[in-house]
Amino acid sequence: MANASLAAEPWPSSSPAWTRGPGRLAHRHLSLLRARVMDQETASAVRLDELLVAVGRLRDRDAFQTLFQHFAPRIKGYLLRLGAGASLADDLAQEAMLTMWRKAALFDPAKASAATWIFTVARNLRIDAIRRERRPEIDPEDPALVPDAEPAADAQMAQAGDESRLREALKVLSLEQVQVIEMSFFADKPHSAIAKELGLPLGTVKSRMRLAMARIRTKLGDLR
Amino acid sequence: MSITHHPGEELLIAYASGTADEAVSLIVATHIALCPQCRRAVRAAEAAGGVLLEDLKPARISDGALKAVLSRLDSPVATKPPVAKAVTDSNVPEPLRSYIGGSLQAVSWIPVARGLAYRPLFRRGASRAQLVRSAPGAGIAMHTHRGEEFTLVLEGGYGDTTGHYLRGDLQSASAEIEHRPIADEGGYCFSLAVVDAPLSFRSSAIALLAKVMGL
Known part of the structure; x- marks a missing residue:
């Protein structure tokens, strides 16, 4: 398992992937190509949101399977890039999916996309399981929390179509x-x-x- | 109340990405409880994390993983015992309140110098989080920093050559800053301080004392 973890290390410190210009440029080129299929992407992001809502509200197992097939390999990829061994990354990706099933009722598509929500689940799981630290978080119900003065409608607007706009931002x-x-x-x-x-x-x-x-x-x- | 000193972008991103250690995360999270603007910035950075996750090259999941997870969906969850919420008449926001267990007045302070007391909270690796209480007009001896020092004002205020800091303000001081923070007149100043290396005091006697106290 230790060997597997070394072999799976995707970013050897001697030559990190991001310093290789051509690779990044190719990635960039792909990103530009992707812009053309933006509408489909937005549609699929909305679909992922709907699936996660279905898991939360209806305990929909088919929706869960689709989400698993989409996100579990990405979460494993995320953990591998952060240096986790292959077998641990696999276990934690499964744990993240289980957490998603259990906490899906808390998902609010008006506040975040499914990808963002699942990213935070995987992030917290990594802090807990690998770093063995607590993740200090605000409590939204806390009376000492200073509320946002912005009208809720604005916040709402910032969320809808979030992901496609963010992609545009990342592209420029x-x-x-x-x-x-x-x-x-x-x-x-x-x-x-x-x-x-x-x-x-x-x-x-x-x-x-x-x-x-x-x-x-x-x-x-x-x-x- | 208006916050004028905010954490740098790199701190907000480190918190959102989960790469900040617990002490830094605690001070950032407590700041964003008091600062809606930085709270939105953290949400934006988390959304960037979502996009990065979405664009990552998927890794092959082991055979049978889906089946294994599906078989566990209905298994009872080993619920952690509910964490007793700290008293809420405290004006210390979460997550810090749970770390100190209530109000600042109830903390058992350790006096270190005239008008100055502190309370270590925890240490993780090189980073340490501690509470500091300064009497009106009291100051921390002139020091520089070997690493970075972050200070979040919880109550009252203080000033140094770089500016004036009130509740919710977060000061970042790195090696190039030498300062002697002085608490405002009119009341105690309470703050949360996080350092990732010991402070460097100009006076050798104070340096020795600080070393003994673990400051």
């Missing part, structure tokens, strides 16, 4: 910006280490991140 980011965002999600190291790995001053990494997030938020209609 520079390669450098995409790189730091991807590393923040998949490299599991502090930003100082990311900066070192890229051979950049920390300030540069931070400003790329700031610009990237500003663009993402602008697309989502939340100007900071």
Whole structure:
């Protein structure tokens, strides 16, 4: 299992995948091609949302199977990229699907897409199972929580079609910006280490991140 | 109340992506309980995580995994005993409230210097989270940082050469900042401090004391 984990390590630290220019450019080219099938993508994202609602409300097993086939391999891929061994990644992907089944009733498509919701499930499971840490989270019912002054309708608007707009936002980011965002999600190291790995001053990494997030938020209609 | 000092984008993203350690996550999560603007930023970063997940190359799931999971769907869930919620008359927001078990006044403070007390919360690897209480006008001795120091004001306020900080404000201080934070007059200042390396005090006597106290 230990060997499998080494073999499965997708990002050897000597030559990280994101530093290979052509690969990234090919990925970018694919992204542009994908833009043309955006409508289908939006439709399929909405479908995933509906399936997850069906699991939550109706305990729909067929919907669950479809979601499993779609998300379990992606969650395994996510855990592998973060350095988990193949067999642990497989186990945790299954656990994530089980958590999805149990907590699906909490899913609110007005607040997040199915992919975003499942990402947070997988993220928390990894923190719990691999890092063995608590995940500090706000309590939305907490009387000490400062409520959002924005009208709910605006927030609602920012959610509908979220994913396709986010994709658009990610497409207009520079390669450098995409790189730091991807590393923040998949490299599991502090930003100082990311900066070192890229051979950049920390300030540069931070400003790329700031610009990237500003663009993402602008697309989502939340100007900071 | 208006928050003017926010965590950097990289902190919000590290929290949303789950790569921040527990101490940093705690201070960011407590800040976003008080700051709707950063809360939205974290939601946006999580949505980016959803898109990245969606675009990841799927890995092959082991044979029989689906069957195994389907067979477990109806098995009873081993529910964790419900965590008793900390008293809610406290103005300390979650998630910090559960870590301290109630109000700031009820914390058992350890005095470290005149007007200054602290309470370590936990340590994970190099990161430590602690509460700090400063009497009006009291200050923390001049220090710089070997790593990064994050301070979130919970009650009252303080100032240093970089600005003035009130409830909900989060100050990030790195190696290049040397400061001597002084609590505002008129009341105690309570804050949550997270450091990822020991502070570096200018006075060697204070440095020794800090080392003994584990500051």
